[in-house]
Amino acid sequence: MGKWSRRAFISAGVLAGGVVVFGVAIRPGNRADKVAGLIAGEDDTVFNVWVKIAPDNRITAIVPHAEMGQGVHTTLAMMLADEMDADWDLVDFMEAPAHKEYANYALAKGYAVGDVDFPSWLIDTVDGFFLTATKAMNLQITGGSTSVPTTGQAGMRVAGAATKAVLLQAAADSWKVPLTELSAQKSMIVHSGSSKSATYAELAGAAAELSQPVKPVLKTPDQYTIMGTDVQRFDVPPKVDGSARFGIDAVLPGMKYATVKASPVFGNAVKSFDESSIQDMPGVRKVVNLGDAVAVVADGYWQAKKALDQLAIEFERNGNETVEQSDIFNQFAADMDRAVSDGEEITDFEKGDAGAAMSSADSVVEAEYRVPYLSHAPMEPMNCTAWLHDDVCELWTGTQNPLGFAAEVASALDMDTANVQLHNEYLGGGFGRRAFPDYTIQAARIAAEVPYPVKLIWSREEDMRHDHYRQASISRFKAALDSSGKPIAWINQYVEKYDPAEAPHIPYGIDNQFIHYAESKTHVPWGFWRSVDHSLHAFFTESFIDEVAIQAGDDPYKYRRNLLEQAPRFRDVLDLAAEKSDWGAPLPENWGRGIAIHRSFGTIVAQVVEVEIVDGTVFPRRAICAVDAGFAMHPDGMKAQMESGIIYGLTAALFSDISIRHGAVAQSNFHDYQMLRMNQSPEIETYIINSGEKVGGAGEPGTPAIAPALVNAIFNATGKRIRELPVRLHDLTNEDLKSKDVA
Amino acid sequence: MINLTINGEPHELDVDPTTPLLWVIREQAGLNGTKFGCGIAQCGACTVHLNGSPIRSCRTPVQAVAGKEITTIEGVGSIDGELHPVQQAWIDEQVPQCGYCQSGQVMSAVALLAKNPSPSDRDIDLAMSGNVCRCGTYPRIRRGIKKAAIAMNGVADSGEKING
Ligand code: FES
Ligand code: FES
Numbered sequence: 001m002g003k004w005s006r007r008a009f010i011s012a013g014v015l016a017g018g019v020v021v022f023g024v025a026i027r028p029g030n031r032a033d034k035v036a037g038l039i040a041g042e043d044d045t046v047f048n049v050w051v052k053i054a055p056d057n058r059i060t061a062i063v064p065h066a067e068m069g070q071g072v073h074t075t076l077a078m079m080l081a082d083e084m085d086a087d088w089d090l091v092d093f094m095e096a097p098a099h100k101e102y103a104n105y106a107l108a109k110g111y112a113v114g115d116v117d118f119p120s121w122l123i124d125t126v127d128g129f130f131l132t133a134t135k136a137m138n139l140q141i142t143g144g145s146t147s148v149p150t151t152g153q154a155g156m157r158v159a160g161a162a163t164k165a166v167l168l169q170a171a172a173d174s175w176k177v178p179l180t181e182l183s184a185q186k187s188m189i190v191h192s193g194s195s196k197s198a199t200y201a202e203l204a205g206a207a208a209e210l211s212q213p214v215k216p217v218l219k220t221p222d223q224y225t226i227m228g229t230d231v232q233r234f235d236v237p238p239k240v241d242g243s244a245r246f247g248i249d250a251v252l253p254g255m256k257y258a259t260v261k262a263s264p265v266f267g268n269a270v271k272s273f274d275e276s277s278i279q280d281m282p283g284v285r286k287v288v289n290l291g292d293a294v295a296v297v298a299d300g301y302w303q304a305k306k307a308l309d310q311l312a313i314e315f316e317r318n319g320n321e322t323v324e325q326s327d328i329f330n331q332f333a334a335d336m337d338r339a340v341s342d343g344e345e346i347t348d349f350e351k352g353d354a355g356a357a358m359s360s361a362d363s364v365v366e367a368e369y370r371v372p373y374l375s376h377a378p379m380e381p382m383n384c385t386a387w388l389h390d391d392v393c394e395l396w397t398g399t400q401n402p403l404g405f406a407a408e409v410a411s412a413l414d415m416d417t418a419n420v421q422l423h424n425e426y427l428g429g430g431f432g433r434r435a436f437p438d439y440t441i442q443a444a445r446i447a448a449e450v451p452y453p454v455k456l457i458w459s460r461e462e463d464m465r466h467d468h469y470r471q472a473s474i475s476r477f478k479a480a481l482d483s484s485g486k487p488i489a490w491i492n493q494y495v496e497k498y499d500p501a502e503a504p505h506i507p508y509g510i511d512n513q514f515i516h517y518a519e520s521k522t523h524v525p526w527g528f529w530r531s532v533d534h535s536l537h538a539f540f541t542e543s544f545i546d547e548v549a550i551q552a553g554d555d556p557y558k559y560r561r562n563l564l565e566q567a568p569r570f571r572d573v574l575d576l577a578a579e580k581s582d583w584g585a586p587l588p589e590n591w592g593r594g595i596a597i598h599r600s601f602g603t604i605v606a607q608v609v610e611v612e613i614v615d616g617t618v619f620p621r622r623a624i625c626a627v628d629a630g631f632a633m634h635p636d637g638m639k640a641q642m643e644s645g646i647i648y649g650l651t652a653a654l655f656s657d658i659s660i661r662h663g664a665v666a667q668s669n670f671h672d673y674q675m676l677r678m679n680q681s682p683e684i685e686t687y688i689i690n691s692g693e694k695v696g697g698a699g700e701p702g703t704p705a706i707a708p709a710l711v712n713a714i715f716n717a718t719g720k721r722i723r724e725l726p727v728r729l730h731d732l733t734n735e736d737l738k739s740k741d742v743a
Numbered sequence: 744m745i746n747l748t749i750n751g752e753p754h755e756l757d758v759d760p761t762t763p764l765l766w767v768i769r770e771q772a773g774l775n776g777t778k779f780g781c782g783i784a785q786c787g788a789c790t791v792h793l794n795g796s797p798i799r800s801c802r803t804p805v806q807a808v809a810g811k812e813i814t815t816i817e818g819v820g821s822i823d824g825e826l827h828p829v830q831q832a833w834i835d836e837q838v839p840q841c842g843y844c845q846s847g848q849v850m851s852a853v854a855l856l857a858k859n860p861s862p863s864d865r866d867i868d869l870a871m872s873g874n875v876c877r878c879g880t881y882p883r884i885r886r887g888i889k890k891a892a893i894a895m896n897g898v899a900d901s902g903e904k905i906n907g
Binding site: 235241300378459651675676682683684 | 763826843
């Protein structure tokens with residue numbers, strides 16, 4: 001828990017207008033009142049912004065994060081309910097309305113004078129909004145695997161414990177008995193010395209008059225009754241019968257439909273189009289020029305799409321029309337060369353003297369790797385329904401950042417943020433894409449031109465060609481080995497750094513390290529993609545350490561293990577994955593096994609992949625995953641996230657590349673940006689270590705290690721080292737590649 | 744005017760006959776459980792049943808199904824609201840993540856089990872590979888199908904080995 005005091009809390013809350021609201025120590029008559037109208041039904045007592053108790057003793061956990069399938073509503077509710085000793089059967093959840101009182105940045109900034117970890121990319125984003133959008137906080141982000149480690153640990157649990165404390169106090173006051181004789185169990189306060197008991201609801205009114213403790217005592221893991229169990233997720237039943245409402249399912253009276261086409265070369269302005277060529281087409285209502293895109297509004301999506309497809313649009317040229325993917329990689333390579341020759345390396349991490357160690361090496365291993373741009377391609381294409389009426393802009397969409405979106409829309413329409421109301425629906429996949437508000441701003445701007453609500457739906461083609469892409473990159477390595485094969489120096493240069501800062505760092509005990517990078521900007525828009533920079537650096541570093549191990553004549557698992565002597569937590573995770581995979585046991589012909597380990601978002605994951613190569617096609621048959629996230633709040637949910645992260649990572653490693661042709665994205669839909677499907681999906685086994693270390697994330701850490709584990713397995717099966725993703729680009733049919741001594 | 748039956752209810756629709764069935768289901772019939780994912784028959788999010796067989800409604804012009812029986816996710820359970828065994832297995836195995844693909848997955852799985860009460864892993868691969876799940880719920884979908892198969896075959900058949 002961070003070091004914070006009542007004083008810090010109260011003053012910060014008063015001064016920064018919402019910045020320090022995080023659901024604990026909210027006194028009646030204070031902050032909670034501002035949001036009471038939004039969340040409380042008649043007769044509900046709002047204790048603070050995270051929890052309410054209804055007269056029927058049902059407790060609602062108010063969760064400030066979007067549900068995109070990671071089970072966050074359930075997990076955060078569990079954390080609150082456990083600390084409250086609530087009866088789980090009487091617990092509901094509600095997604096916090098898009099209101100600045102819920103900004104989870106508050107959690108970090110107001111509270112985190114101590115050790116609450118917050119990813120730096122999020123801070124930057126927040127500060128950006130903070131400075132440009134409003135003076136208030138406009139953030140309620142779901143991303144960076146932060147929900148459980150920050151909101152859950154520092155918000156929900158503290159709020160639950162604080163609420164329980166005042167309920168106990170209220171009972172003690174009204175029964176005139178000492179607190180020590182009272183206990184909380186299943187949403188009741190019970191007095192041990194008599195038969196007295198009362199429900200939380202009965203005590204709620206009196207408890208709300210009391211000051212909540214600033215530092216309530218939290219449970220230790222042996223006291224958990226809900227955390228660590230596999231309760232059923234709240235969001236599953238509506239997702240099996242079609243009743244779950246996603247952004248795309250919004251329906252409003254008189255609503256029309258729109259679809260949009262932006263300049264294929266990013267950012268070019270619309271030059272001309274002939275509106276009259278489509279205005280008589282059936283159902284067409286309006287054509288809207290958005291500056292860098294044209295939208296058609298019609299009675300139905302299909303009519304809008306057909307008309308837009310027929311509309312010839314000319315865009316301005318900005319000079320990027322001649323850029324090809326090969327130019328981008330050439331530019332990267334040249335900028336990397338130049339950084340070194342000009343002595344302009346940007347240091348990422350340095351330890352010892354890698355250059356000197358290199359010259360005393362017994363042998364040197366070198367390799368260069370490449371990864372392509374990637375698109376998020378969530379199953380639900382971008383969409384937003386917007387309606388401007390009575391000076392208000394209402395929005396229905398799925399977003400990882402509802403407050404930020406509302407602020408951006410307000411600034412695009414030159415409105416007061418308070419007049420933008422965003423209704424966040426289920427997200428049909430996020431993966432980082434739904435942290436960018438472009439589609440929402442478009443919808444609002446179209447709606448501003450018409451007197452009725454408009455549902456904007458992007459075609460899949462638009463979705464793929466106007467994403468914010470995971471960067472392409474090159475990474476170069478040089479390792480020095482001593483005569484025993486042990487690495488004594490590690491030099492790594494890569495291009496383009498985003499976040500998190502530690503993504504390229506290695507856990508291995510190598511005395512001399514120099515990790516540096518070069519900048520090389522392109523015109524391709526960048527975005528957070530599941531696990532962000534970890535998604536490329538784990539592929540780079542864990543492929544290279546494999547190459548080093550092979551060069552040293554050692555077993556890839558044992559070699560790593562020997563280098564993890566000073567990192568016992570990593571070693572335990574690696575050992576578990578190796579053990580569960582029967583590492584070393586013989587495999588059939590054309591099969592191979594590979595291993596990798598990586599830490600991201602506070603969670604360590606080791607994975608072993610077994611592949612079978614059938615006529616040159618790679619079939620990942622089995623994936624073994626060991627994970628240490630400190631403590632798994634919802635073990636089955638943790639497993640689901642590992643499965644998801646693995647398949648997302650395998651899809652990218654095997655198939656995915658976004659490439660630039662004539663300045664635009666060449667791919668357009670699932671036929672040329674392929675997805676892993678059932679027939680190539682491995683069996684997945686996940687093993688959880690509850691080490692008791694600080695709680696880490698789950699949504700992203702499953703992804704980084706799987707690509708290197710896969711290519712290491714392919715090497716094991718075929719003797720072919722894949723240094724450029726995706727695997728699809730490589731011919732694996734050549735039997736001659738198979739080197740018997742690596743099997 | 745085009746006539747068709749959706750989940751047992753007759754509909755008389757005034758639409759362009761080339762409109763894909765998907766948009767008719769969503770916008771005219773107001774049934775939002777069937778999803779748009781790609782529009783080119785590559786992802787299966789829009790899967791519905793045409794006289795019991797799974798089709799991709801995003802590439803099926805509505806005129807092609809005139810006079811036919813369409814079933815969507817909303818019509819797959821029993822009339823009194825009881826879930827189909829596939830839906831129940833989906834809850835038991837906690838299959839969905841974001842959930843967006845799952846209407847299509849359930850429709851494909853229901854059609855598979857109607858035809859083949861004890862599918863092997865290979866049968867599941869063949870029947871389900873047209874349905875993309877970006878959240879990677881495939882291992883759970885496989886388990887869900889096997890579980891539903893056992894439930895549907897009843898106790899008498901449960902001795903029969905299900906492959907895989
Ligand atoms: S939307 Fe029909 S198959 Fe993708
Ligand atoms: S559950 Fe998200 S796409 Fe399948």
